[in-house]
């Protein structure tokens with residue numbers, strides 16, 4: 702029996718990177734996981750096979766988290782076919798970096814829609830199931846840049862800061878219902894999102910990190926698994942920094 706056995710967990714953007722590691726860790730700890738993705742179907746399938754190999758249960762659910770109609774439809778499907786979701790990780794995210802004066806409304810819109818509106822859409826569709834279960838864990842993935850800022854990321858920093866205010870308010874609304882809402886704010890983690898950064902920028906980041914290395918997606922996953930577990934029952938409305946000491950709150 703794992704810490705998360707008998708729980709059903711939906712992880713958005715789980716085909717790659719941090720979301721994929723969270724799904725795998727949750728499955729290792731006994732949860733049935735729903736792997737959401739938008740386009741990386743092959744990677745989502747490989748992850749599901751990896752989970753099945755260790756005796757876990759995984760389902761794929763393809764939907765665009767920034768499309769409210771798709772979100773509603775697919776979450777209804779999950780409820781009908783798999784059951785009530787107990788754990789939600791709002792992880793899906795994108796960047797469209799550019800200096801503010803050059804930023805097109807489309808860059809602003811895409812990032813806010815995918816990183817912030819998605820949290821509204823998915824959480825609103827899932828919350829009634831947690832209320833029925835009288836138990837729930839919502840974990841939202843923000844970023845260190847919500848605290849520090851980062852040139853070229855006004856859109857992304859705004860979305861990631863928005864997630865924090867959202868989570869603190871929702872935590873108060875649902876605390877009486879045995880549902881916790883927490884935020885993880887990662888620093889520089891090795892995934893596709895950071896692989897594309899120019900070497901110079903990567904070097905500059907590493908220089909500033911007291912632990913002198915980038916983080917690994919599984920290190921974020923261990924924290925998420927703890928927050929999703931019964932052991933974290935008395936923690937809500939909090940932000941957890943995981944960044945090698947780059948920012949300490």
Ligand code: NDP
Nearest residue numbers: 714716717718719738739740741765766794844890892894
């Ligand atoms: P990746 O780029 O490696 O993966 C992003 C994931 O999000 C993919 O699975 C992708 O699915 C999914 N996704 C993107 N858009 C959508 C959409 N519209 N609908 C559904 N799924 C979508 O990112 P990371 O793993 O690095 O990042 C995960 C989260 O962590 C993000 O919220 C990011 O902002 C945050 N973060 C990352 C940091 C880092 O250093 N890596 C630092 C701080 C925060 P698909 O490929 O199928 O489209």
